[in-house]
Amino acid sequence: MLSTPLTAQFLHGTAELERTARGLRPHRLPGWVRERFPDPQLLMVEGQPSGVRVVLTTSARTVSLVSHPLRVAYRGADRPRGAVDLVLDGEPVASSVLDGGDLIEADLETGATEFRPGLPHTTTFDGLPAGDKLVELWLPHNESVELVELRSDAPVAPVEPTRRLWLHHGSSISHGSNASTPTQIWPAVAARLGDVDLRNLGFGGSALVDPFLARVIRDTPADLISVKLGINVVNLDGMRLRTFVPAVHGFLDTIRDGHPTTPLVLASPIFCGIHEDTPGPGAVDPDALGTGQLRFVATGRSEEQQQGKLTLRVIRDALAAVVERRGDPNLHHLDGTTLYGADDAVEHPLPDALHPDTATHRLIGERFARYAFAGTGPFTSS
Incomplete structure (x- = not known):
């Protein structure tokens, strides 16, 4: 498998990318907003990459995205995990639920929170059709992620947006x-x-x-x-x-x-x-x-x-x-x-x-x- 460094060219729908010890964290609001108004609720939700996707062209039959998720859960409430969706040539074709990652668990009755560290997660889509194709990996809308590595069995290239x-x-x-x-x-x-x-x-x-x-x-x-x-x-x-x-x-x-x-x-x-x-x-x-x-x-x-x-x-x-x-x-x-x-x-x-x-x-x-x-x-x- 080939490993391709993720750069801003591959990410659509972001304001900025933050370099972390693990990789890249997408942000939907620019740094000046986060610094000027560091409201915890706003910082949590802007870091959840709703609408953000990794976009590339490739002939690869297998594509993997390594990420380190961070989710917020509420004690006593069942909340579904985030997922990465695969879109091929504009059509959603598959979805993969995240596993692992870090967890912040909040108690709505007391206001107390507990942090639990976890392991990275690898999302793999295989059996992709042969030939060149437009691949979009839509990131979870309800969990933040650090993007660690993009892997594929053929070279990939970023895509310049052309639509409105x-x-x-x-x-x-x-x-x-x-x-x-x-x-x-x-x-x-x-x-x-x-x-x-x-x-x-x-x-x-x-x-x-x-x-x-x-x-x-x-x-x-x-x-x-x-x-x-x-x-x-x-x-x-x-x-x-x-x-x-x-x-x-x-x-x-x-x-x-x-x-x-x-x-x-x-x-x-x-x-x-x-x-x-x-x-x-x-x-x-x-x-x-x-x-x-x-x-x-x-x-x-x-x-x-x-x-x-x-x-x-x-x-x-x-x-x-x-x-x-x-x-x-x-x-x-x-x-x-x-x-x-x-x-x-x-x-x-x-x-x-x-x-x-x-x-x-x-x-x-x-x-x-x-x-x-x-x-x-x-x-x-x-």
């Missing part, structure tokens, strides 16, 4: 929470159907209208941009209506400083029954602890809307009004309930009352692709 680049920012749903594998998160589904390259800035718990995220989007090359805001603001109880609306305007202003005419979709939250009419903060349901499954609840009171507390219905109305008032012909509003609404919640309930499962991620991705990439949608090719 879609940059998407959102919450844990955009990050891919509860989806089984990295190519099954809804932005990956939509990107494949839209024939675009994905740069995923979906960050679990961290779509909070942060000014530094707007600057990252402003400074990142992109042909298409979407921003999905609302659910994290509600379940953090992070803003009131008076502060939320001007913050969104400022967020869009900053993006437009770098992308004055780029097609831009502002999407509101999908349906989430616990927060439709009940403000946050959200919390882990204490009755679910020890059952093996996490569930979430809203702890606010509906009448608090009178003091400006936010619910999902309030946010949807506010975002629609923001788009209408800006008069930007390249800014488009997408009501998130057209991606997943109250009727869908009956047929495809959110397993933990907050995040969609794999089948629902696919449904959301297909609907976004029909909205954005088909017909006269905002992301159709000119």
Whole structure:
């Protein structure tokens, strides 16, 4: 087997690569953000390479990726391991679940954490078809990894991106929470159907209208941009209506400083029954602890809307009004309930009352692709 040093040329969908003692750690946010705002939640989720893939051309029949994973688990809750997905010539064909790696186990009742070191993991895909082909190894969306080595039985070469680049920012749903594998998160589904390259800035718990995220989007090359805001603001109880609306305007202003005419979709939250009419903060349901499954609840009171507390219905109305008032012909509003609404919640309930499962991620991705990439949608090719 040949060993090929991994370099930035092989990695698509990252902001930076950090050189570690083991190899390379992909980051989805630049170093200046991580240094200026080292919030533990943000650092954890930006280090999980959702949408990041190793891309190469080769005639190899066997390709292996050696990595050292790091995962966060919650005591008493069953959370699936991350996976590496194999995509050949644009089509997902296989998936391999990670093993080993380091573990941080957290106790949601006490807040205590325990670190357990582990061994590297080798992901191997063999029996690949003969001849030259485009190979993509999609890295896990729900675990961070250090990339140690790329092995193959024939030479490999990096690939320069040629398709339009879609940059998407959102919450844990955009990050891919509860989806089984990295190519099954809804932005990956939509990107494949839209024939675009994905740069995923979906960050679990961290779509909070942060000014530094707007600057990252402003400074990142992109042909298409979407921003999905609302659910994290509600379940953090992070803003009131008076502060939320001007913050969104400022967020869009900053993006437009770098992308004055780029097609831009502002999407509101999908349906989430616990927060439709009940403000946050959200919390882990204490009755679910020890059952093996996490569930979430809203702890606010509906009448608090009178003091400006936010619910999902309030946010949807506010975002629609923001788009209408800006008069930007390249800014488009997408009501998130057209991606997943109250009727869908009956047929495809959110397993933990907050995040969609794999089948629902696919449904959301297909609907976004029909909205954005088909017909006269905002992301159709000119």
